[in-house]
Amino acid sequence: MAALFGSRVRRLRLTAGLTQAQLGERAHTHSTRINQIERTTGHKPTLALAQALDDALQADSLLVDLWPHVYREAFPDWSRAFMDHSAQATAIWEYAAHTVPGLLQTEDYARAVLLKGRTLRTAQQLEERLAGRLGRQGRIGDPDGPDLWVVLDEAVLLRPVGGRTVMRDQLARLLRTEQEPRITLQVLPFSSGEHQAMGGSLTLLDLPDGSEVAYTEGADYGQLIEEPEEVKSYAVTYDHLRALALPPDVSLDTIRSLMEGNGLARVPSRPQRRSVAQKQLQQPGGWQLRRGSRESPRCRPRA
16 A cells, blocks of 8 residues: 555656655655655655645545555554544544543653554554554544543553653643543543443544444454444443543543642542533433434533
């Protein structure tokens, strides 16, 4: 696929009557980089570069559409179908048990996480996976991008991935979600006790055709669930996680307190959290959003 991408770039460039240097100038890169892409040498193009080339060559999204396939070999088999669905999702609902979700990771945090991957083989593969992860974050800021609702286990906040400086920058990134209307963040404290998703992370995706899929993931495995009844069961599990988690405003205060070095902020009692959660889920669209309603996910309730 990398070779196909390169040949398409070359064909489009020649059709446009451009030299590699001229294309590099239009795409804000060096002619050497264009040569590497066309000859399939060096690092694979990032999504940003694929978009720049697409625009410069007036390729009508051909190169952007090819880009995910260029990276297919950089990821384990079990994650590819999930990434394909994620790229189309209108809403993403995620419970993160161990690390900050990829869509909200800083570059340094993402590198530290990817370095520990058991399927990682080479330094080039690391760079490819990192570029792919950071590239996918661009959808969150797009005008037609998906809504993102994240429940973070308390363990995610307390584990200093990459060291204290990297973790502090990551916590700051999470706090900035307060200014991003499409993102809702909750913290699930240890005091919530046991729950049905303790075995790993859980993600649910709302797709453009009105269907939903679920995805469960551990350190070195993943499973995509598409059977409607089974997906519905995971959706109910996710509702329970949201009900157990701290309200969004308290969750941000908790993260802010950690950054200030004060440990976790004062956590409301479990009955208090249940009361808040019930009010939240009883708002128009609350339970229906996760139980199969096909209303726009952007009408989701806010605590």
